[in-house]
Amino acid sequence: MSNEIQKLRNELVIEFPGRTRQIVTLINLLGEPTEKTPPSIFIHGNRALGKTEIVKNLFKRGFPTRHYSFLNCKLYFQLDDIFEVSLKHLSGKKHKCKNFDEYATILQDICETVEETRYLIFDNAELLWNLSQTLVSILLNLPHWTGANLCIIFITQVPWEKFRRYVGIIEPFQLYFPDTFINYIYEVFSDSCDLIDLFRIIPNIYQKFIQPINEGGVSMNDYSLLFDELKPHLESALDNLYSQNITPLIENQIPTWSLYLLIAAFLASYIPQSLDKRLFSREYEKRKHTRKGRKKVSNALKFNEQFTGPQASEMERIFAIFQSIHQESVVPYILLLQQTETFVASRVFTRTTPVDRKDLQSFRCNLSFNYIKQISRFVNFDILRYLDDTL
DSSP states (O other): OOHHHHHHHHHHHHHSTTOHHHHHHHHHHHOSTTSOOOSEEEEEEOTTSSHHHHHHHHHHHHSOGGGEEEEEGGGOOSHHHHHHHHHHHHHSSOOOOOSHHHHHHHHHHHHHTOSSOEEEEEETGGGHHHHOSSHHHHHHHHHHHHOOSEEEEEEESSOHHHHOOSTTSOOOEEEEEOOSSOHHHHHHHTTTOOHHHHHHHHHHHHHHHHHHHHTTSSOTTOHHHHHHHHHHHHHHHHHHHHHHHHHHHHHTTOOHHHHHHHHHHHHHHHSOGGGHHHHHSHHHHHHHHHSOOOOHHHHHTTHHHHOOOOOOEEHHHHHHHHHHHOOSSOOOHHHHHHHHHHHHHTTSEEEOSOTTOOSSOEEEEOOOHHHHHHHHHHTTOOHHHHHHHHO
16 A cells, blocks of 8 residues: 555544544555456445545545546436536546447547546435436446446445345445444434434524523523423524525526425425315416405415424325426426435435335425425415415
8 A cells, every 4th residue: 555545544534533444445445546446336324424525535635536537416317417427527528428338438438548447436326226227237337348447436325235226236345334323323313313414403503502591591400491492493493404405406596397396395295185176276277367366474374373294295296286386398207206306315305105115105395384485486486375275
């Protein structure tokens, strides 16, 4: 091991305590630039365990820019984008690439001109299945088909047994990132207590928690009163938590139809299914434009009092409501599926059925009424008309 790699290893071990074994294993697998590496590496483990950051830092500090391509699969919805962006990372040139054959040929040409290993790294790799049912298998086979010094790296939260969709797919070398605290505690709280979410809200919540104590109004041991004082701040913090997940998507100018999908999921989560025919039929669309305006604001204030939720709703129902309220253009079904997975990854939606159950998927929208109203104003959609008729 060269002095540079040894130095990098020591730096990463200091920066990521508790991950020495994973860092050393990964560095040993990659070896020297001209050495043959495993054709594929599968890195998996739960959220907030350092998988992505360790890989990013390792390649950013230890490898030349043109030796690897790092792609976050949350940001790409078309195969063309995956192909062209990764080829540009490796070659520094723009390539037009429309299919797997062209992609493999260009990759082979790039790798033949150099001796050092080239790496294709896919973060949130489970989303690759949404682009094509054969993409993962093809990527894993690329080093064998091209004969090039090429390594495919997948980073995901999904274990290999659930990640692969069928038997017979090439098995990569697996590197597991274990949890940093007791597993049975994680199993109890993982659905509602995510480390990244805690990092976001704990500092402000703690200040609000100790404020009554510092002001002398509440005893340190009066937990009941302290919680009563904290409760409104906690509700606000949770609302802002999901808002932070969706705000960057809006700022990055996601398509307008994606915002309508959020609205549709919210309506599906709060409005009883028995009202769908009355609210989302074409007859209702005609009727709502002719009736006189009502006091929507006062009725909207009753929303939180009269509705329980959010409730889980089937994916097909969410898409049906979307088609009813978004009439500007027809959005392909595959794009709706991909955007739904993006919202799940951002924790804006919660999947309430197992991910491997494809016949009946259900989701729950986590956004608050106030935030949905902001999105509705952003796209000029009158959500109060629908809620007004249900009250």
